Amino acid sequence: MHHPRVPYYSIFLAILFLLPCPSTLAADADGGGADQTQPPSRAFLNPRIQQAYIALQAWKSAILSDPTNITGNWHGPNVCSYGGVFCSASPSDPSLTVVAGIDLNHADIAGYLPTELGLLTDLALLHLNSNRFCGSVPLTFRSLTFLHELDLSNNRFAGRFPEAVLSLPYLKYLDLRYNEFEGPIPDKLFDRPLDAIFLNHNRFRLGIPDSLGNSPASVVVLANNQLGGGLPGSAPRRLHGQPIAADPSAAAELVCPSPVEAVAADPKVVLGIGGVYLYHRRLLHQNRGTLLGT
Secondary structure, eight states: OOOOOOOOHHHHHHHHHHSSOOGGGGGGGGGGGSSOOOOOOSSSSHHHHHHHHHHHEEEHHTEETTTTOOOOOOOSSSSGSSEEEEEEEEEEESEEEEEEEEOOOOOOOOEEEOOOGGOOOTTEEEEEEESSSEEEOGGGGGOTOOOEEEEOSEEEESSSSOOOGGGGGTOOOEEEEEEEEEOOOOOOOOOOOEEEEEEEEEBBBOOOOOGGGGGSSSSSEOOOBBSOOOOOOOOOOETTTOOOOOOTTTTEEEEEEOHHTTTTTTTTOOOOOTEEEOOHHHHHHOOOOEEEEE
16 A cells, blocks of 8 residues: 655654743753853942843853844853843942843844843843744743833743733833733733733733723734633723724724824724724824724
């Protein structure tokens, strides 16, 4: 009996998708080129820079692939010269230089986020979009109390909603879109003083929290998840005079106003549900679509 041959590349791809996140493999790697010995304390500008060094060397060890070599110079005590790392004066003590931002956008890095990143307590922005980071967001992110912007979009993060971000008092911009997060969206999210919330293209489910209407955010996008159900009672009922469907069996046809009219839009009426995106103010474009409660 003749059996069709299975191409070798098909077998390879099947095995590749069964591999775990690199976090489980990093111990077998070569340490990602991280420093093998830590410089003495006197080599650092101050103790916070030394803490940042510890965090970034742990991260260097957790990186398995860096095609653009943006982390190639992550060596030595001068962390302010590291690729993608930005330093400035500390808000609490202008005499201290601290790591204030990390921008690794579009670097195509593969790896995971180690718990030591919680040592970056002066970080104001963390931009990691369009990479291949996977695993979960460490609970130690709760220590990043100065963080204003967190962009983890277009990666391979998975698991439940990263609860650590709910503890960040100054966070204004949260972008988790295009990942594999799943489970419910926590009610507390929409009670936080966030200005932008992007959760689209994940696997969130179990409906939209009733607290949606509490959010002061100017943009909320939940599209392309598995939320189901209808809009909660707290959600805005009208968009520039047009009703929004709260009943999942009903549909409201919405005609968005021109960008000029959009300036006066209600900031809470910014929703992306299903495949429909509705924006306001400068983000609003002429758009026509059907908004369903699902």
